[in-house]
Amino acid sequence: MPGKIPRTRIQKKNHETILEAALDVFSRHGFRGATLDQIALESGLSKPNLLYYFPSKVSIHRALLERLMANWLDPLHKLDPQGNPVEEILAYVLRKLDMAREFPRESRLFANEIVQGAPNIADQIEGELKSLVDEKSKVIRGWSEAGRIAKIDPYHLIFSIWATTQHYADFDAQVCKIIETDGASHFDDARVFLNRMFRQVLTPDTLV
Structure with missing residues (x-):
């Protein structure tokens, strides 16, 4: 069976432009509130051009979720069974916090999907994600x-x-709004707080 025809540079650029625009739209409006017209407008492409790359809103959403899931699982993959237990778990906590800081749109996209019952990602949650969580829980x-x-x-x-x-x-x-900041310093404060909190939670009673 012949392989897929490689995309041209322009096709790759348009593909990424659509996904970037869709990420903005879906993270703001959720899957149900987002429309192809909004994504086309955000991307600067016509709706027919958008449909050349993706046949439906669902296909765009799935593409984003598949990419997100791969990135989302990476920090948990890095939990090393041979490492220092407390430090390995704390490193995971801080990697997840860094992801919240660096990829807020992706986090909201995922949260919106879960709130809706995970219709487009249930197979990955029940498959790859569950398997990894089971493995690391062990x-x-x-x-x-x-x-x-x-x-x-x-x-x-x-x-x-x-x-x-x-x-x-x-x-x-x-x-x-609650802590009256419009910057990102609260992430630094959160980093200190979560490190201290989880270290206390994880420390064996005999060492407290």
């Missing part, structure tokens, strides 16, 4: 049972890391 449970970290449920630990780090992207407007 590692964390082993550390806990060996007394290298506190007795802790690994799944709820991972969920709490997601909640406390991604919050700064998904609820940025709320955070900034």
Whole structure:
């Protein structure tokens, strides 16, 4: 079976332009609120031109989610079973916080998808994401049972890391209004706070 015809430089540029515009639109309006007309306007391309690259709004959304999932899983992949347990988990916390700081639109895109019941990404959550979380939970449970970290449920630990780090992207407007900032210094403060909080949570009782 012949392979796909390689895209030209212009086609690659337009493809990326559409995805970048769609990321803005979907992160602001969610999947249901976004329209192809909005994405075309944001991209500076005509709607027929957009449809040349992507046949539907769903296909654009799926492309973004697939790219996002690959990036989202990378920090958890880096959790090293051979490393120092507390430092490995704290490094994961801070990598997730850095992602919230650097990729807020992607975080909101993912959050919107989950709130809607994950219609376009359920297979990846039930497949690749679940497998990775199961694998790393087994590692964390082993550390806990060996007394290298506190007795802790690994799944709820991972969920709490997601909640406390991604919050700064998904609820940025709320955070900034409450602490009265329009900059990014709150991420530095969050980094200090989360490092201290999770270190205390993870430290075995015998070492407290």
